[in-house]
Amino acid sequence: MVKVEFLGPINQETLEIEANTLADVANALQEIEAVSSWLEKCAVAVNDEMTNDLNRVLNAGDRVSILPPVCGG
């Protein structure tokens, strides 16, 4: 199981899902109505490291963070 946490304004509790790669996480999240509309504009971190690789392998206990559009300052 990996943990998926939603940061900032996304109103969704942390999920625990079965996933071997980020592509599995993508498939799972696309099925969840409350989060699917966010995915197009969200970036992704695994264990606090930003990633662009959908084939990134995930291990049990990994933490996937979903980062919506930002505006600091």
Place this chain on the structure above:
Amino acid sequence: MQGTESPSCLLFVVVDMELYHGALDVKEIFNRWLEDENSSNYGAYIPFVGTIRAEDNIEALSFDIYEPVLQSWFDSWVKKAESRGAKVKMAHAIGDVPVHTSSYISAVFSPKRRVALELIDEFVEDFKANAPIWKYDVIDGKRIYAEDRSTPMSGSGLLSQK
């Protein structure tokens, strides 16, 4: 100091990055950074201060920060600055920051002005685009995500691929 807001509470500080609960004490931070680099032989110190403007009936802006990724982002800028003989610093607020107070300060120190002028521009623009910070308008005590002013970070959309 203007205003009557209570002094902000420093949550934590790592090397050259400071996060506070509430509005920043700009003069204290400015002066301390200046004193810290007093003997570093930098010829240029260029600070940038972000102040909350009164517009659209807001009482305050409010901020969420994801600190681990912010730290990595900042560390990459520390290295970039070092490679050009310069140093970057930043301070940011978490939670509510009332209008006419400050939520953000960044600064560049460098031996000569040109590097500092270029770096402050790049640093602040990349901060706006890629620092994991979320902004909300506070109106009638409610937080409303500033979606129309927000920018998707680099690599956004990865998980929307089929």
